[in-house]
Amino acid sequence: MGLELYSKIEAYLDFEDEVYSLHKEFMTFVMVNELDNIIDIGCGQGYFLENLKINGKKAFGIDLSSEQVKVCLQRGVDAQCMPLNEVKEKYDCATAIFDVINYIPKKPLKEFFKDTYNVLNEGGYFMFDVNSLFGFSEVADGSLTINKEDIFIAIDAVYDNEELNTNITLFEKQESGLYERQEDCITQYYHDKNSLKKLLKDAGFHVEKIKEFNLHGYDQADKYIFICKK
Ligand SMILES: C[S@@+](CC[C@H](N)C(=O)[O-])C[C@H]1O[C@@H](n2cnc3c(N)ncnc32)[C@H](O)[C@@H]1O
Structure with a gap:
């Protein structure tokens, strides 16, 4: 999860x-x-x-x-x-x-x-x-990207119907110099x-x-x- x-x-x-x-x-x-x-x-x-x-x-x-x-x-x-x-x-x-x-x-x-x-x-x-409801709908809902030398992170959180679904995508630089992509979703409940x-x-x-x-x-x-x- x-x-x-x-x-x-x-x-x-x-x-x-x-x-x-x-x-x-x-x-x-x-x-x-x-x-x-x-x-x-x-x-x-x-x-x-x-x-x-x-x-x-x-x-x-x-x-x-x-x-x-x-x-x-x-x-x-x-x-x-x-x-x-x-x-x-x-x-x-x-x-x-x-x-x-x-x-x-x-x-x-x-x-x-x-x-x-x-x-x-x-x-x-x-x-x-x-x-609180405000914490979910007004604060947590939204997108964010983090771009560092060896890592790139994209977070997209959507609050709807008493659930906050946060999609996380991570690109992590490997020893080969290539980036590995990992993706998952976290659900939080109001x-x-x-x-x-x-x-x-x-x-x-x-x-x-x-x-x-x-x-x-x-x-x-x-x-x-x-x-x-x-
Ligand atoms: C945002 S982190 C907060 C961590 C820590 N309490 C702090 O204050 O820094 C939430 C943590 O809850 C854990 N978690 C989620 N559901 C859980 C459950 N049912 N039982 C135990 N840990 C859980 C997650 O793995 C994660 O480490």
């Missing part, structure tokens, strides 16, 4: 400042609430896990992309490529940061929230972000606040707070951050 190709292009997307501001929001919550044992679901290349480690927290990450997990291990953080329902340990906090929930279609999301509930200790927190609240409640969570978050500097919130308690 395009996750491995996303892993190859992530470093070129120039989202460092945005990711930093989002991670800071999550880290502040972890520190203020003195949460010590954290599972980062959809940990990507392990930036948040690394920050948790620096702050003396016990942290484990999972991701469905083996390429992302390889980068985590090179970074020296603890991560595995595995589905959430195979995690056996229990944690004080689960995080799912930077669009992870948007990757999950409506039906499997119900199971995903139940699985998250099951990996938490009693009183544990689940914190995640999702794109979940409105009320349907999320219902799914979370059905899974057993109490939704403590839903915070508007402005990731890309527009005058409307492009994300919501949910804080839920078991």
